[in-house]
Amino acid sequence: MIGIDWGSSGFRAYRLSDDGSIRERRTATSGIASLTPTDYAAVLQQQIGDWLRDDPAAVVLLSGMVGSRQGWREAAYAECPAGMAELTTQLCPVELGDNRLAHIVPGLSCRNADGTPDVMRGEETQIFGLDLPAQATLCMPGTHSKHVQMRDGRITGFATAMTGEVFALLKSHGLIAAMLAPADSKPEDLDMAAFETGLGLSGQPGGLLHHIFSVRTRRLFNELSAGAAAHYLSGILIGHELRATAWAGKVVIVGTGGLAMRYRKAFAFLGIDTDVAPEDAAATGLYRLGQLAARRMP
Amino acid sequence: MIGIDWGSSGFRAYRLSDDGSIRERRTATSGIASLTPTDYAAVLQQQIGDWLRDDPAAVVLLSGMVGSRQGWREAAYAECPAGMAELTTQLCPVELGDNRLAHIVPGLSCRNADGTPDVMRGEETQIFGLDLPAQATLCMPGTHSKHVQMRDGRITGFATAMTGEVFALLKSHGLIAAMLAPADSKPEDLDMAAFETGLGLSGQPGGLLHHIFSVRTRRLFNELSAGAAAHYLSGILIGHELRATAWAGKVVIVGTGGLAMRYRKAFAFLGIDTDVAPEDAAATGLYRLGQLAARRMP
Structure with missing residues (x-):
């Protein structure tokens, strides 16, 4: 076929x-x-x-x-x-x-x-x-990330988060775009310290619409380099995405390359175990x- | 002078x-x-x-x-x-x-x-x-909204939310932009029902990055008209902005026209009393x- x-x-x-x-x-x-x-x-x-x-x-x-x-x-x-x-x-x-x-x-x-x-x-x-266990929770990172619940070989429910698209919008247009080094956002070249600072901030009070403004202010006060800024922003967004879902048990990440790796690190930061699914699913x-x-x- | x-x-x-x-x-x-x-x-x-x-x-x-x-x-x-x-x-x-x-x-x-x-x-x-009381809380809506604490004539602290900018980005670029009627977002022509549906959603589980995807899905299933979509999106964003702050007492809204009115209605929806400051401040x-x-x- x-x-x-x-x-x-x-x-x-x-x-x-x-x-x-x-x-x-x-x-x-x-x-x-x-x-x-x-x-x-x-x-x-x-x-x-x-x-x-x-x-x-x-x-x-x-x-x-x-x-x-x-x-x-x-x-x-x-x-x-x-x-x-x-x-x-x-x-x-x-x-x-x-x-x-x-x-x-x-x-x-x-x-x-x-x-x-x-x-x-x-x-x-x-x-x-x-090939999944009878009960499974999946995270499928992407432009529109999917969080999926499986039971006995059936998909029982799921939710979409527009994380990748909002990241792309903020990187390309508006106030924050000018704060980011142009080539610093390849998922495979992760600045782990900046990414984790963003993940940490997503657990603080203030909300996402407030937290993203800190890309500007931390650049303004030289607390963040242009090269690290996109990784910091990515951490803020992925952190907000993952913290908004109540995860239970081990999560299967369905994705490839740098983005799957980035989500794996984000889950680890939040203390959630993950597996990465094989390619060609x-x-x-x-x-x-x-x-x-x-x-x-x- | x-x-x-x-x-x-x-x-x-x-x-x-x-x-x-x-x-x-x-x-x-x-x-x-x-x-x-x-x-x-x-x-x-x-x-x-x-x-x-x-x-x-x-x-x-x-x-x-x-x-x-x-x-x-x-x-x-x-x-x-x-x-x-x-x-x-x-x-x-x-x-x-x-x-x-x-x-x-x-x-x-x-x-x-x-x-x-x-x-x-x-x-x-x-x-x-x-002219403010000794202790006051202000909300200053805009591209970058400010939430401000005042005490004895001094500004003791404040926080910025990028609500207006994120709204503009989503309206002009990407997936959701195509779902909105072009002229439906003038602050003075508020579709109150759609705005309140968005405000209500912002208090539900799932997070902002998930909630904004519902502009697409509700349009897809004809649960939201093109004319109402921008008002619904505005309600989601302003709702997330306001719910992320712990408001105490009456809030003074500093702004003019339709945007100040929109924030006043959002605060009322959340059960928070407001005054609107005079113009020419x-x-x-x-x-x-x-x-x-x-x-x-x-």
């Missing part, structure tokens, strides 16, 4: 063996933010036309923002609690040409404890690619959902 | 009688954000050259971001607790030409309960233009500081 994780800013395709192992992978920057609905079939042909021709009967499964209102075609949101079964009964077909269909995995929705609705697209497929999730869907397809 | 409140985005000049009443006022959009240090004297001559010629001996006092590192000349920060005396002993002279001087009122700094430094420039002058503050300074000048 062929699995594709197609998000706002990227395209990741996996050619999968019958046993779920990855035979080949291709990535492109053709995210849905740069496409209109009529572009998708052509982009697919351009990226993996040879895979499609090689295997005319292959199941093709898509996950991520490709199924959003701004994507190829809007797929439903399955409601929590939901497992793989709820997703594969609501697959959304799209035309590849020659009467061949691909299917988009639905997103997930839930109602938060605060009364607001919440949504995810793509993360559900990553989650079903993991999306490919495994697409494979498992594809296997289940194939059994249901005519 | 002549008093000038010169901020990042605006210039407000007051020609004051000996009794402190305003004889004439002029405003311009020549904020310090658009000027370099060599421009200031020329802008002053252009805006109020006739006042200066009419009264060659007039004290000229300036307050606001004109005294910042990015302004005409960097004035000191007086340290809290500070009253009018501490400000007038640290006036910063600038040359108007012909050996004539004007003086910039220093800003104020303090150390917050969370250990970070905090600063203001301009608000201190507004505050000293008010900056002019009165400049007058009072000018009177005190004149007694000290040779």
Whole structure:
């Protein structure tokens, strides 16, 4: 089968063996933010036309923002609690040409404890690619971080925090942007002391809207270097994100590289144990959902 | 005397009688954000050259971001607790030409309960233009809101919240911007129901970084109209700002127009009594500081 994780800013395709192992992978920057609905079939042909021709009967499964209102075609949101079964009964077909269909995995929705609705697209497929204990708590860092509750193989609830987006906004626009050294925010070059100072501040009184102003004042009084400022700001934001959730037990961090490392360190600072999930969870999730869907397809 | 409140985005000049009443006022959009240090004297001559010629001996006092590192000349920060005396002993002279001087009122700094430094420039002058009880708590809404403690005519401490700036960032960039009707955020056209829903949400679990995501999800599920979305977002942000401070007694709101009204309604929602301070507090503050300074000048 062929699995594709197609998000706002990227395209990741996996050619999968019958046993779920990855035979080949291709990535492109053709995210849905740069496409209109009529572009998708052509982009697919351009990226993996040879895979499609090689295997005319292959199941093709898509996950991520490709199924959003701004994507190829809007797929439903399955409601929590939901497992793989709820997703594969609501697959959304799209035309590849020659009467061949691909299917988009639905997103997930839930109602938060605060009364607001919440949504995810793509993360559900990553989650079903993991091997988790019966009861698990996940943290999926990103532009829009997800905190997810799992029980018996089903997602029972989740909440989104716009940490990554607010960090990007503050880094690029407005008062604080001028206080940060331009190249000091690569997640892998973490200034641990500044990051932990920010994490510590997030536990103090005053609130997030007040704490972020200290990036300016600490720069003004030379208590913070330009190089350390973005790491300090990151600590403030991630600290506020994580402290707003009541974590129970060990947390599984689903993510890769410097950002996952940064969250792991933040959890450790708060005294919470973590594991980091293996990479390619999306490919495994697409494979498992594809296997289940194939059994249901005519 | 002549008093000038010169901020990042605006210039407000007051020609004051000996009794402190305003004889004439002029405003311009020549904020310090658009000027370099060599421009200031020329802008002053252009805006109020006739006042200066009419009264060659007039004290000229300036307050606001004109005294910042990015302004005409960097004035000191007086340290809290500070009253009018501490400000007038640290006036910063600038040359108007012909050996004539004007003086910039220093800003104020303090150390917050969370250990970070905090600063203001301009608000201190507004505050000293008010007639306050011996002990008072002020809220000064704006791009960077200030929460101020006063005792016996002195400012004992304050904290800044970047509420207005974060609102502007979210309205102009990123995910949520697309969810808001372009013209729906004028403070005077308040959608009270949406604003109060946001204020209510700010008291729920989840944290600010989570709550702001609900602008997207409530729009997605048609639980919020495009016209109401900015008011809802404003309620979330102002709610988080105000709930992060432990208010005691009646709060004096220092501000004008729709924004002051919006804060008054937010405080009422939280069960906190408020008064709204009279306008032109900056002019009165400049007058009072000018009177005190004149007694000290040779």
